[in-house]
Amino acid sequence: MFLGKVVGTVWSTKKTDNLENLRFLIINPINLKHKPFSDIVVAADVLGAGVGETVICAYGHAARQAICPANPTKLSIEAAVVGIVDRMDIPENESPET
Amino acid sequence: MFLGKVVGTVWSTKKTDNLENLRFLIINPINLKHKPFSDIVVAADVLGAGVGETVICAYGHAARQAICPANPTKLSIEAAVVGIVDRMDIPENESPET
Amino acid sequence: MFLGKVVGTVWSTKKTDNLENLRFLIINPINLKHKPFSDIVVAADVLGAGVGETVICAYGHAARQAICPANPTKLSIEAAVVGIVDRMDIPENESPET
Amino acid sequence: MFLGKVVGTVWSTKKTDNLENLRFLIINPINLKHKPFSDIVVAADVLGAGVGETVICAYGHAARQAICPANPTKLSIEAAVVGIVDRMDIPENESPET
Amino acid sequence: MFLGKVVGTVWSTKKTDNLENLRFLIINPINLKHKPFSDIVVAADVLGAGVGETVICAYGHAARQAICPANPTKLSIEAAVVGIVDRMDIPENESPET
Numbered sequence: 001m002f003l004g005k006v007v008g009t010v011w012s013t014k015k016t017d018n019l020e021n022l023r024f025l026i027i028n029p030i031n032l033k034h035k036p037f038s039d040i041v042v043a044a045d046v047l048g049a050g051v052g053e054t055v056i057c058a059y060g061h062a063a064r065q066a067i068c069p070a071n072p073t074k075l076s077i078e079a080a081v082v083g084i085v086d087r088m089d090i091p092e093n094e095s096p097e098t
Numbered sequence: 099m100f101l102g103k104v105v106g107t108v109w110s111t112k113k114t115d116n117l118e119n120l121r122f123l124i125i126n127p128i129n130l131k132h133k134p135f136s137d138i139v140v141a142a143d144v145l146g147a148g149v150g151e152t153v154i155c156a157y158g159h160a161a162r163q164a165i166c167p168a169n170p171t172k173l174s175i176e177a178a179v180v181g182i183v184d185r186m187d188i189p190e191n192e193s194p195e196t
Numbered sequence: 197m198f199l200g201k202v203v204g205t206v207w208s209t210k211k212t213d214n215l216e217n218l219r220f221l222i223i224n225p226i227n228l229k230h231k232p233f234s235d236i237v238v239a240a241d242v243l244g245a246g247v248g249e250t251v252i253c254a255y256g257h258a259a260r261q262a263i264c265p266a267n268p269t270k271l272s273i274e275a276a277v278v279g280i281v282d283r284m285d286i287p288e289n290e291s292p293e294t
Numbered sequence: 295m296f297l298g299k300v301v302g303t304v305w306s307t308k309k310t311d312n313l314e315n316l317r318f319l320i321i322n323p324i325n326l327k328h329k330p331f332s333d334i335v336v337a338a339d340v341l342g343a344g345v346g347e348t349v350i351c352a353y354g355h356a357a358r359q360a361i362c363p364a365n366p367t368k369l370s371i372e373a374a375v376v377g378i379v380d381r382m383d384i385p386e387n388e389s390p391e392t
Numbered sequence: 393m394f395l396g397k398v399v400g401t402v403w404s405t406k407k408t409d410n411l412e413n414l415r416f417l418i419i420n421p422i423n424l425k426h427k428p429f430s431d432i433v434v435a436a437d438v439l440g441a442g443v444g445e446t447v448i449c450a451y452g453h454a455a456r457q458a459i460c461p462a463n464p465t466k467l468s469i470e471a472a473v474v475g476i477v478d479r480m481d482i483p484e485n486e487s488p489e490t
Contacts, residue, residue: 001336001373003304003320007130008188010101012154012181014145016164019180024154026101026188028130031332032301032322038129042099042154047308051189056306056318056336058372060158060354066310066370076164076180078156079099082313082370083306090302090320091345105228106286108199110252110279112243114262117278122252124199124286126228136227140197140252149287158256174262174278176254177197203424204482206395208448208475210439212458215474220448222395222482224424234423238393238448247483256452272458272474274450275393295434295471297402297418325430326399326420341406350404350416350434352470354452360408360468376411376468377404384400384418385443 001058001082002041004029006051010042016076022067025049025081027057032090043079056083099156099180100139102127104149108140114174120165123147123179125155130188141177154181197254197278198237200225202247206238212272218263221245221277223253228286239275252279295352295376296335298323300345304336310370316361319343319375321351326384337373350377393450393474394433396421398443402434408468414459417441417473419449424482435471448475 004027012024027041043057044067057063063080064072102125110122125139141155142165155161161178162170200223208220223237239253240263253259259276260268298321306318321335337351338361351357357374358366396419404416419433435449436459449455455472456464 001318001371003334003336008186010154010183011185011187013184015154015181016145018163018167024099024181026186030334032334033332038131040101040128040130042101047310056304056309058370060372061367062358062370062372064160065312065368069312069368072367073159073170074163074167076156076160076178077099078158078160080370083309083318085304086307087305088302088320089305106284108252108281109283109285111282113252113279114243116261116265122197122279124284136229138199138226138228140199162258171257171268172261172265174254174258174276175197176256176258204480206448206477207479207481209478211448211475212439214457214461220393220475222480234425236395236422236424238395260454269453269464270457270461272450272454272472273393274452274454295416295469297432297434324432326432327430341408350402350407352468354470355465356456356468356470359410359466363410363466366465374468377407377416379402380405381403382400382418383402 001056002029003085004041004055004057006049006053006055008051018074018076027055041079043081044077045081047081047084049081049084054085055081056085058082099154100127101183102139102153102155104147104151104153106149116172116174125153139177141179142175143179145179145182147179147182152183153179154183156180197252198225199281200237200251200253202245202249202251204247214270214272223251237275239277240273241277243277243280245277245280250281251277252281254278295350296323297379298335298349298351300343300347300349302345312368312370321349335373337375338371339375341375341378343375343378348379349375350379352376393448394421395477396433396447396449398441398445398447400443410466410468419447433471435473436469437473439473439476441473441476446477447473448477450474
């Protein structure tokens with residue numbers, strides 16, 4: 001899984017049928033320096049993550065299992081928010097800058 | 099999933115049997131700066147995405163489920179257009195430049 | 197899927213049993229500038245792609261489905277040539293340089 | 295699989311139901327120079343790996359199989375600690391610097 | 393699949409149960425310039441690959457199928473050596489330097 005910051009939302013009308021009524025967030029992965037870089041990932045979300053929040057995202061089967069546990073294989077997604085981050089504990093002497 | 103711009107089409111006559119009659123687009127992934135870089139992904143498309151349009155693409159099982167929901171495991175593809183983007187909403191203070 | 201140029205062949209005598217009689221090509225992924233970079237991928241091939249040809253390659257289940265549709269899960273490969281490229285159509289004003 | 299150093303822990307209250315009671319570590323992948331770089335991966339852990347320890351991590355089905363062997367497909371994770379490293383043996387003349 | 397050079401071995405006592413008695417190699421992926429870079433992958437090996445040898449490695453299901461064909465889904469690995477390279481044939485005019 002990776003950590004990212006929610007930076008926006010993307011809308012699509014013409015899409016695969018199995019994606020109806022899903023919410024798609026634009027996620028900006030973050031690293032140990034907490035400086036977002038310019039890469040983005042589109043992730044489905046059913047937890048209600050808002051812009052500016054830090055989230056844990058998962059890829060592949062894990063993502064489908066988070067969005068539709070009753071029938072994950074029917075979904076055409078491969079990234080999803082699986083948790084909204086409350087707190088990160090990174091002891092200073094373990095950071096790459098020290 | 100990732101966001102990309104459709105930049106072209108690729109044709110292949112000699113190909114895996116299960117890819118007959120599929121349309122393959124050349125997709126240029128985009129980032130938060132909206133500047134396309136030179137990487138490309140080949141994605142199957144059944145939504146009719148055109149050159150210049152921004153699309154959401156998915157990898158793996160999700161891609162096969164988008165192209166052939168009746169029998170996804172029979173397909174030799176691992177990338178597909180799953181949505182054509184209408185609108186992206188990225189509040190300015192969440193962009194990496196500010 | 198990705199586009200690549202076939203740059204060579206690799207031989208292995210001591211290998212996983214299920215890979216017997218398979219042909220392994222060394223593929224150099226290409227980007228929109230058509231300049232190959234130095235990364236390589238090893239891909240199985242049953243289409244007869246030759247050195248210098250441009251091919252479409254797929255990863256994972258899609259690759260196994262291309263090489264052995266009768267029993268894909270028995271194979272220890274995760275990359276395969278799924279098409280030999282005849283033509284690419286990339287309108288100039290969609291290239292990242294313009 | 296990849297080698298990484300455990301650099302911290304991440305907590306999430308609002309998360310996918312199937313992730314309840316799981317521990318999530320922040321892992322910093324390492325390379326042959328043993329210099330951590332700034333990328334991070336979030337991995338589930340049931341082995342009790344501590345901050346500062348070097349671990350082997352696996353992605354995808356392998357990760358779910360490590361965390362919940364009884365029912366791996368029910369989990370929304372795709373990275374897990376699968377081993378805590380005791381020792382690495384890298385003969386000097388095989389290092390990329392020599 | 394990718395090509396790599398075996399640069400060492402990694403040992404772990406505290407690990408996922410299904411990894412008992414498996415041998416884990418540290419693999420340094422190589423590119424067309426044959427210059428190893430500093431990235432590493434940990435791969436399971438049952439072929440007896442030795443330090444300094446060039447190998448073909450596979451990820452995911454393909455790796456599990458190579459290590460335990462009788463019951464691949466029970467394994468928590470996602471990378472394995474699937475072949476020891478005897479010979480690579482890369483015609484000079486196909487190299488990226490010319």
